[in-house]
Amino acid sequence: MRFTFFCKIVVVVTLVVLFGWLFPDSFSGARIGGFAAAWLVGLVLGRGDIRRNRRSWIALAVAALFVSSLFDDPGPLAWVLFWCALSIAALLPKVTRFDDAWHWGARLVIHAVGGIGKPFADLRRFGRSKQGKRINAGAIMAMLGLPLVGGALFVALFAAANPLIAQALAAIRLPSLWQILLWALVAVCVWPSLRPHASVMRLAARLPDPEPVLPGTSLPSVLIALALFNAIFVVQNGLDIAFLWSGGALPVGMTQTEYVHRGAYPLIGTALIAGVMALAMLRPGSASARHPWARRLVTLWVVQNLVLVASSVLRTIDYIDASMLTAWRIAALAWMGLVALGLVLICWRILGGRSARWLINWNALAAAVVLTMCTFVDLGALAASRNVRRQAPAAIDLCYLGQVGDGALLPLIALEQRPMDAVTRDRVRYARDLIFTDLSARQDSWTEWTPRGARRLARATAMLGPNPARPLAVDQPTWRNCDGSIEHPAPPAQP
Structure with missing residues (x-):
């Protein structure tokens, strides 16, 4: 029992370290799918009851399906569905059968809310001795005082005597308070999947069947x-x-x-x-x-x-x-x-x-x-493609296509190749150039790269050719609106 507990701690620490390495700046790109896959593997390795439960493997397969979506093009919906499938896999060994979606919805809500305090409850339990007595904080400090103080003293002396050690110590960068809090949050989110709270099953079992009742239904x-x-x-x-x-x-x-x-x-x-x-x-x-x-x-x-x-x-x-x-x-x-x-x-x-x-x-x-x-x-790409096909070029809302992002890139390129007046073509070209430049920059960074973005960029590059046309240059104080139209400053007021 104690060995499995330490195995779960190792899984959580590994996932936190992986999170810190994958997401040094932002939570985006295909690396989200990589972290989700690691979480899935960690759950299987840390929970023997899941490995022995046939129904849990079905939920794990569904979670793996959402992992592929998170890797190809991550989004909030895919992440929520992945968490739900992962949590169902974690909770299935605790129930005798799959009853209904009503009770499972309640279990997921209780698991999400009650799981916040689960790591702290387990820390309190772990802090008890075999005889059931809580370890005194003063005793812990007394036990660790000599090795910590002595170790720090000898490291300081060696750093003063050896420039290599001094340089190595100077190169160490301690994490910021924000990073520590973020890693703690990741640990708090991961730990309940390895050790679900006992109240999840107990509270959900008390819910009545969802039969709506109205007064006066004779x-x-x-x-x-x-x-x-x-x-x-x-x-x-x-x-x-x-x-x-x-x-x-x-x-x-x-x-x-x-x-x-x-x-x-x-x-x-x-x-x-x-x-x-x-x-x-x-x-x-x-x-x-x-x-x-x-x-x-x-x-x-x-x-x-x-x-x-x-x-x-x-x-x-x-x-x-x-x-x-x-x-x-x-x-x-x-x-x-x-x-x-x-x-x-x-x-x-x-x-x-x-x-x-x-x-x-x-x-x-x-x-x-x-x-x-x-x-x-990509619903935004579907909407952009339909608008480009059905509407006249001058009537298309380029501001909305800009909000869609790279999903509107290929429809904009197709729109640019249709006959239209020069002013509208320049506006379309401006909207296309903004999205193309942004997508190219994101695909050049491993932290933002996604397979779907790479496919779109490759196809867009092939459609545009080696020397794509650029929009007209606009100098200050003139600027462009979101629809690509050129705005001129108002003339100064006459005295």
């Missing part, structure tokens, strides 16, 4: 509510079919853009609330769940909510066509797809008598698949 109340809700939703969906899907003329004073943009996200919120209410009104075993008319009305209500979600998707697409596509709007469309799938699963659960665990696990699996895809797909 059979007559549910039937009246479902009939009323269906009637209200018929009005909203009828208006959307008349004005959004069919393109009918709107009342005077309201534009199509206002009608489209105003309701996309509130309608998704409405669908989510309706889904929770449907679950609460037709709980398994209740009289409402067995009543045929209640089941028909709730099925109709879910179908109307699906029409509501489809209208939200259409509103978002219409607004994108009127303005532009962004990474967040792609994420919003994916979220709407998950909401639609969740509504279908709710209906399936009610009609098929499935459990709440079944519903949560399938929704969690769908969300995990979508999030995993987002870690490997």
